[in-house]
Amino acid sequence: MSFSPIVMLQNGSGEGTIGILDQAGDTGTDVAKGSVDVLKIINDFLAEAYRYLISPQFISNVLASILVVILGILAFRILTHGVPRILRWRRHREDILDAEAVSRIKRQDTAITLIRNALRYVVFIVVVLFILSIFIRNPLPATAGATILAAVIGLGAQSFLRDVIAGFSIVFEGQYSVGDFIEVEPTKAAGVVEEFGLRTTKIRALSGEVIFVPNGTMTGVRNYVSGQQSFTVEVQLSDAEAVPKILESLDEAANLYLTPPRLVGKEETNGRVRLRILAGVLPSMAWLVEENLTERIKAAAGEGALASEPLIYKVDQANLRRIRDLIPQEGEQQNQ
DSSP states (O other): OOOOHHHHIIIIIHHHHHHHHHHHHHHHHHHHHHHHHHHHHHHHHHHHHHHHHTSHHHHHHHHHHHHHHHHHHHHHHHHHHHHHHHHHTTGGGOOSOOHHHHHHHHHHHHHHHHHHHHHHHHHHHHHHHHHHHHHSSSHHHHHHHHHHHHHHHHHHOHHHHHHHHHHHHHHHHTOOOTTOEEEEETTOOEEEEEEEOSSEEEEEOTTSOEEEEEGGGOSEEEEETTSSEEEEEEEEESOGGGHHHHHHHTTTTGGGOSEEEEEEEEEEETTEEEEEEEEEEOTTOTHIIIIIIHHHHHHHHOTTTBSSOOEEEOOOHHHHHHHHHHSOOHHHHHHO
16 A cells, blocks of 8 residues: 655645745745845944944044154164264264273163164154054053053063063173174174164174074173184294294285284293284184184194194283282282
8 A cells, every 4th residue: 555745735734844945935035134134234334334444534634643663663763873973972072992981882882772772662652652542532541451452462572571581681781782793692703793782683794694592592702802712833943944934924814814823922041932823703713723823823834843742831910910800919828
């Protein structure tokens, strides 16, 4: 015995089927109405945004904001050019530059670069707050919101805050200044400090590369305060005729030295001649004395004239005198 769908519809189940179709039609109608409402909301929003963008109030706010930005740029230029002039106005009176004057000039250059970097942040924040006050008549809620946002970002930007705090520590402790030759640990970056900022230090290497080192990553700094390494080379000769040849060899590649090699002492005892040669090189270029200079001296003298291998002393006389002043003398120790 078989049943057909037509029979089922005729026997009463058709009423339920018709009800389902009616509900589906109502649902489709509701979806269509909802889509129309969403499109209407989007259309109203775009129309309102367009009316605001072409309104005289928005145009005047934009023009005022552009004026604020121009004034901020002008103020930044004036300050960055005026502050260095104020800090440098007495330099032309210093005819003789001793160690203290050089140190003072380096501190001034450090302050100048630090102020320039700080002014970028200050002028930017002031301009942003002015623009907010132009578009938002009551800027206090916006400022409070920006403060909260800055606090949230600050929690996530720990490395940035670490670099800034380390930068202030470097300034207050006077670890180095603009113009100093430093070597940074652990990166081993070495060169002249060209610019000091709140977050990074700009170093120019001897080969010309510019290295930006975040202040917070420095675990140690070696500061060559004098800007050079001084070496004393002692040469023992058994033949005095080799002296002119050695002195002539000192002029070779003299332009690579900060202090070209020169004879500072000569002693003759028991048929032997002892020469003391002074040379100064850029830090990290010690090989110029330890390898190049000594090899040229040995080549000029010859193996038969050398009584022993050249001795190299890496001693700075100024620092040596300072250490001697700090160490109590024998008489003072006895009095104590």
